[in-house]
Amino acid sequence: MYGPPSPTIPARGWPDGLESRSRTRRARRRAHELVISGVPRPEIPTGVADSWRRSMALGINPDQHSPRHLLDAADVLELRREHRLQQVMPALHDLLADDSSSGRHLLVLTDARGEILWRVGSPDVLRRADRLEFSEGADWSEAGIGTNAISEALVAGPTGAAVLRRAPGAHPP
Known part of the structure; x- marks a missing residue:
């Protein structure tokens, strides 16, 4: 939810375990707080910083790691049947x-x-995605969980180009 890795925000996977993850969280939190307060951070893309601000305005907690679940299985099936991608889903699956x-x-x-x-x-x-609640019916919009690759693509719109990046400690794009 925090944006791309940068030279000043350490990446995950440090060899010294929990202490390094704690340092990473603190560094990421500090970068987030600075951007939200208006302090420019050149290593944070403008679109990500704007998304952070919108997410905060929506009341999204930057430490939230669970999306809203607005749809149950029956709702998902109904939306699939009605969705224009239903007809091309087999081709998308194959390709x-x-x-x-x-x-x-x-x-x-x-x-x-x-x-x-x-x-x-x-x-x-799919098991790893389940651990992130990256599942059918989950709301991965900015209002549903905050900044992530899906929310960036939604904001960019059908003609925009969303830059999908993995944030340290955040959900994969």
């Missing part, structure tokens, strides 16, 4: 998805509001 046991990526399609309608991946990838 972009890898649900084989060795697959390493996740294909996710949302509606225009950021609610996940489809996701395809290997069993291992």
Whole structure:
């Protein structure tokens, strides 16, 4: 939810474990607070900083790691049936998805509001996505969880280009 890694915000995976993760969280929190207060941070893309500000204005807690769940399974199925991507989903699956046991990526399609309608991946990838509540019916808009790759794409719109980056400690794009 915090934006891309930078030279001043350490990346995850430090060798010294919990202490380094704590330092990373503190550094990320400090960068977030500075951006929200209006202090420019050149290593934070303008779109991400703007998203942080919008998320804070919506009352999103930067430490929130669970999206809102607005849809139950029956709602998701109904929206899928009515969605214009329903007809092309088989082609998207064939062209972009890898649900084989060795697959390493996740294909996710949302509606225009950021609610996940489809996701395809290997069993291992889906288990990891479940731990992030990256599942059908979850709201990954700025209002639902804050800044993330899906919310950036929604803000950019159909003609915009969203830059998808992984934030240290945040949800993968």
